[in-house]
Every structure is written in structure tokens, then in C-alpha cells.
Amino acid sequence: MIENSNSEKKIKKNKCSSDNHNNHDHNHNHEDGSHDHGVIQEFLHHFPYAIFSVALSMIILSLLDYNGQADNLERSCSGFHMLFHSFHFLHILFASTGTVLTYSRFAKNPTLIKTLLIGTISPMIFCILSDVLLPYLSGYALGVEMDLHICFYRELHNVLPFLLMGVLNGLVLKSHHSAALNVFSLGSHFTHILISSLASLFYMVSHGFHNWYPQMGYVFLFLVIAIVVPCTFSDVIIPMYFAYKEPNKK
Ligand SMILES: [Zn+2]
Ligand SMILES: [Zn+2]
Known part of the structure; x- marks a missing residue:
């Protein structure tokens, strides 16, 4: 049931390509002050989360497949599309909140305009990269037409509310130290990376790589890279880069 020939893949691919998905970025949030280390340290910090998240995501996907949708390609593709979108949009939400929090925490002079620009552009780029472009390229690298x-x-109409709400959430959280800050800071690396893993994996299976199972080792490998690199950039490196780059006006 799981070994599909190439032609089956194509059929699946076509059925899945009806296009209701997109990728959006990932978001990462951190603002727990633990980011005073270098780029390498940040990657190492995110790496175990990525391993665990991708592994867990594959288990979730396997259970969904096992649960009887595998024999109904169209249904499973549209279900995976839906899941991709849910996690992708959630990723954008988390990433924009996290970026705003990290940036405003470390910047010496965080103006509203700069915060808004960084809080929207960085998640936009990195969520697309991790949830869409890298899974897309990974699929191609494994010989699947994605x-x-x-x-x-x-x-865009579906993306903007999540992006704007994420930024607004970041602005609210940074000025009111509510208990909700913990949700977006301490646990945020893991939450963020798990959401990103699920988005990436569901993107892959709903955009051509329905037959992922025979190559699950490579899928695992590629997805860990696809997630850890953009999420680390979006969570930490970009907001901190801009925060430290500013002239010290205070
Ligand atoms: Zn979409
Ligand atoms: Zn991310």
C-alpha cells in the first residue's frame, strides 16, 4: 500500500497540487535572555529540538497514514494540505511574536517602525524557507516532482492576520509582562520548532511526496536541516543582529 510506483506518485502529486497550501515561515520565539552566545551555539541549542520534533512529526504522520487515509489519496492529500496550512500559519504567528520579543529585548533603541519591519520581514522569509522552500527542494533532491x-x-489574505496578530502579540507581551510570556519564551524554542517540523512534513506529503515512507531516512535528514537553520535565524540570529547593529543611543 505504501509502495507507490512513479506513476502513482504523479497521480498523487496531481491530486495534491490543487493548491491550497503555501508556506509561510517559521517563527521562533525566544526572549528568555539565553541568547548571548554565538551563531554556532544557537544552532547547537536548536539542534536537539529539531531532531526530536522531526521524529515526533514523522510518528504523527505515520499514525495518520496508518489510520486509514492512505488508500484514499485525494482525501489524505487534502487533509495534509489543511494540516500544512494550520501549522504553517501557526508557525508564522509564533515566529513573528518571537522575533518582536527577541528584537525588543536586545535592541538599545527599538523604534516601533524597526520592530514592525523586523517582526514581519524576518518571519516571512524564514517561514517560507523552512516550511516550503526547503521541503520543496528536499523532495526534488530525493527525486520527487514537487x-x-x-x-x-x-x-496573502490568510497569512496577514496571523502575521499581524503575531507582531501585535509580541508588542503586547513586551510591554505587559504577563504570564503568557512564558508560553512564548521558555517553551518557545521547542513549540516553535515542533510546529515548523509539522508544517514542513505536511508540506512535503501534500505537495508531491506522498510516498515518503520508503525514503524516510533521507526525509528525516533533510527536514532536520530544513528546520534548524531557518528557525535559528528567525528566532535569534536576525533579531539579535539588528538589535546589536544599532547605534547605542541611550
Ligand atoms: Zn497556502
Ligand atoms: Zn521557525
């Missing part, structure tokens, strides 16, 4: 679906381009 579909490209970028939600920022195809359905």
Missing part, C-alpha cells in the same frame, strides 16, 4: 505553493504569494 509542487511549489507559497502562501504569501497565493493567499
Whole structure:
């Protein structure tokens, strides 16, 4: 049931390519002050989360497949599309909140304009990269004809509310130290990376790589890279880079 021939893949691919997905970024949030280390340290810090998240995501996907949808390709593709979108949009939400928090925490002079620019552009780029572009390229690298679906381009109206709400959430959290801050800071690396893993994996299976199982080792490998690199950049490196780059006006 799981070994599909190439032609089956194509059929699946076509059925899945009806396009209701896009990728959006990932978001990462951290603002727990633990980011005073270098780029390498940040990657190492995110790496175990990525390993565990991708592994857990594969288990979830396997259970969904096992649960009887595998024999109904169309249904499972559209279900995976839906899951991709849910996690992708959630990723954008978490990433924009996290970026705003990290940036405003470390910047000496965080103006509203700069915060808004960094809080929207960075998650936009890195969520597309981790949830869409890298899974897309990984699929191609493994010999699968993938579909490209970028939600920022195809359905901006669905993306913007999550992005704007994420930024607003970051602004609210930074000025009111509510208990909710913990949700977006301490546990945020893991939450963020898990959401990103699920988005990436569901993107892969709903955009051409339905038959992922025979190559699950490579899928695992590629996804860990696809997640850890963009999420570390979006969570920490970019907001901190801009925060430290500013002239010290205080
Ligand atoms: Zn979309
Ligand atoms: Zn991310």
C-alpha cells in the first residue's frame, strides 16, 4: 500500500497540487535572555529540538497514514494540505511574536517602525524557507516532482492576520509582562520548532511526496536541516543582529 510506483506518485502529486497550501515561515520565539552566545551555539541549542520534533512529526504522520487515509489519496492529500496550512500559519504567528520579543529585548533603541519591519520581514522569509522552500527542494533532491505553493504569494489574505496578530502579540507581551510570556519564551524554542517540523512534513506529503515512507531516512535528514537553520535565524540570529547593529543611543 505504501509502495507507490512513479506513476502513482504523479497521480498523487496531481491530486495534491490543487493548491491550497503555501508556506509561510517559521517563527521562533525566544526572549528568555539565553541568547548571548554565538551563531554556532544557537544552532547547537536548536539542534536537539529539531531532531526530536522531526521524529515526533514523522510518528504523527505515520499514525495518520496508518489510520486509514492512505488508500484514499485525494482525501489524505487534502487533509495534509489543511494540516500544512494550520501549522504553517501557526508557525508564522509564533515566529513573528518571537522575533518582536527577541528584537525588543536586545535592541538599545527599538523604534516601533524597526520592530514592525523586523517582526514581519524576518518571519516571512524564514517561514517560507523552512516550511516550503526547503521541503520543496528536499523532495526534488530525493527525486520527487514537487509542487511549489507559497502562501504569501497565493493567499496573502490568510497569512496577514496571523502575521499581524503575531507582531501585535509580541508588542503586547513586551510591554505587559504577563504570564503568557512564558508560553512564548521558555517553551518557545521547542513549540516553535515542533510546529515548523509539522508544517514542513505536511508540506512535503501534500505537495508531491506522498510516498515518503520508503525514503524516510533521507526525509528525516533533510527536514532536520530544513528546520534548524531557518528557525535559528528567525528566532535569534536576525533579531539579535539588528538589535546589536544599532547605534547605542541611550
Ligand atoms: Zn497556502
Ligand atoms: Zn521557525
